[in-house]
Amino acid sequence: MGRILINEGEQLTEALINVLKKRGFVEIEVRPDESHRKETEALERTVEKRYTDKVHYDADVAKLKEEIAARFHNIPDADGPMQVIRVMTQKVLIDRLVKSKGLS
Amino acid sequence: MAKQEAEDVEQTLEDLMSNAGDLPTLPTVIIKINKMTASPQTNAADVGRLISNDPSLSAKILKLVNSAYYGFPRKVTSVTKAIVLLGFNKVKNMALSASVVDAFKHTGKVSSFDFAKFWEHSVAAGIASEAVAKSLAPQCVDDAFVGGLLHDIGKAVVAGCMEKSQLAFDLAEKKKCTFEVAAVETIGFDHAKVGALLAEHWNFPETLVRTIRYAPYPDRTRQHRDVIGCVHLANVIVSALGFRGAGDFAMPVVSNSIWEELKVTPESIAALCEETLKGYANAAAFIELAKD
Structure with a gap:
């Protein structure tokens, strides 16, 4: 016995901890909230649809995406608001890059 | 944090704040503006006059007011006019910002x-x-x-x-x-x-x-x-x-x-x-x- 998996966002009350202890669990692993990740992926897909054209999606755009991903190295996938900021910042910066290169 | 450690931190902060020689200073006009704006009797014209009496600060404010950021179609030539256009609080904050930026250029x-x-x-x-x-x-x-x-x-x-x-x-x-x-x-x-x-x-x-x-x-x-x-x-x-x-x-x-x-x-x-x-x-x- 030892480890139990619980969903992120669930409240760990004193009573719940006592019940888990009685049942022999000594470690709790938090399962990340998948809904945030799914929402971010859907948002990313909507934004990315704009760049399927090969002409627009050149090396500079890929490099910019890498740079932005590196800036967010400490942000977990399950952090909904931060992932929204990442995706929308990326959208704005790529739009501007594409425009500055005269590709749109 | 241990008690001793917390006391050390407080001491460091106190030393930092009391060591006026090391800390940048703000021009007297800003200190006066901050005091004046804390009083309910002060009006925008008083602050406008006070800023106008400091040519260096007035010039900085007018440079900012006339920058592309605000995009006024005509040149703003006086602090009083700037207060009319942007409002008293904005101009007061501009004076404060310009002075702090000035103090930290070293x-x-x-x-x-x-x-x-x-x-x-x-x-x-x-x-x-x-x-x-x-x-x-x-x-x-x-x-x-x-x-x-x-x-x-x-x-x-x-x-x-x-x-x-x-x-x-x-x-x-x-x-x-x-x-x-x-x-x-x-x-x-x-x-x-x-x-x-x-x-x-x-x-x-x-x-x-x-x-x-x-x-x-x-x-x-x-x-x-x-x-x-x-x-x-x-x-x-x-x-x-x-x-x-x-x-x-x-x-x-x-x-x-x-x-x-x-x-x-x-x-x-x-x-x-x-x-x-x-x-x-x-x-x-x-x-x-x-x-x-």
Whole structure:
């Protein structure tokens, strides 16, 4: 016995901890909230649809995406608001890059 | 934190604040403005006259008012006219910002601290804070720019006056974390605390003191949450756009409660990013102020 998996966002009350202890669990692993990740992926897909054209999606755009991903190295996938900021910042910066290169 | 350690930290802060020789000074006119604006009897004309009597400060204000950022079709030639066009609070905050920027142009005790980059981040944060306020919290639009511009001022103080703060800058780079995390670990306190103490020492308005103190941790206060929230969100946005805060090697994280209170949406984030980049492109006068 030892480890139990619980969903992120669930409240760990004193009573719940006592019940888990009685049942022999000594470690709790938090399962990340998948809904945030799914929402971010859907948002990313909507934004990315704009760049399927090969002409627009050149090396500079890929490099910019890498740079932005590196800036967010400490942000977990399950952090909904931060992932929204990442995706929308990326959208704005790529739009501007594409425009500055005269590709749109 | 152990009791002895906490006492040491308080002592360091006290030493820093009492060592007036090391701390930058503000012009007397700003001290007078801060005192005057605390009094209910003061009116805009009094403050306008006071600023106009300082030619250097007036020139700086007029340079900012006539910059592309404000985009007035005709040249504004007097501080009184600037007050009519922009409002008393904005001009007062402009005077305060110009004087603080002026006071922190020197290079400090931390060799790796880049004051030019520091002001670029600060100006971007000022513009973004104003954009957030205009769109999501219009009641605090007058205080947002100055709050964003000065939110990191404590970093300039520690880099300028505390040799030991080099450890924090080094650790942030090594651990790839934010400056506040590294500062608490190495010197026992963060720049927000130092910045707020300096703002208090300079008699800045209470809203600004609290904004500087709580912008990185908005959930620790219930007061002035609108302006603090705007600056907090703006700092994250500008860091995401590439205007990294001095000594930050990780993204600051937005508070969920601020996100909800401001009712932020993906569309508003995109609009705020656009607004910030557009504003920054027109803000050369603000950047020059730090370089002049």
